[in-house]
Amino acid sequence: DAGVIQSPRHEVTEMGQEVTLRCKPISGHNSLFWYRQTMMRGLELLIYFNNNVPIDDSGMPEDRFSAKMPNASFSTLKIQPSEPRDSAVYFCASSTWAGNSPLHFGNGTRLTVT
């Protein structure tokens, strides 16, 4: 299995620009999670989906952030407009429906907003 695939690996953009991060979960996994990692705040859950439906988006920091999962094999996290404080590593993770299965993480997207 290829694992969770995220793109791009690195993104450098200027403040005010739109940023779109992409994720392909492991085939057969029906839960998908977006996390953000920074030195100051650690790993924060932004939003998660079960069967392509957003379940909890309470971790999305502002309306500038939005996430979609149009089908079982693709999700996007969009930031519009981006700000320097959005600089972080964004991880996507997937798991099976069973509540006891671990989350499998992608390699992350390192976002730098200048």
Next chain:
Amino acid sequence: ELKVEQNPLFLSMQEGKNYTIYCNYSTTSDRLYWYRQDPGKSLESLFVLLSNGAVKQEGRLMASLDTKARLSTLHITAAVHDLSATYFCAVGGRSGGGADGLTFGKGTHLIIQP
């Protein structure tokens, strides 16, 4: 709100020594996970602990769970340099079936010196 606290946050130890990392969490949960992260890399699942008294071992690492005390430990036996990494514990938000997002501790940055 579920809170997960790890200690210590930083640990430098010598090869061959034993040490324990502690993970406390604030509300009832029956799912606890340990992850490893190498610098600049993704998170790798180490252990899934699902019941009170659960103990799992893999090589020089052993994890245990006490749900009554809301405490998990990760014990390192006869440490070797390859175990240098950041270790995270993560707790599920609710019991029962269905996947939901995990709340992560701040991580323990472990350095093992020859």
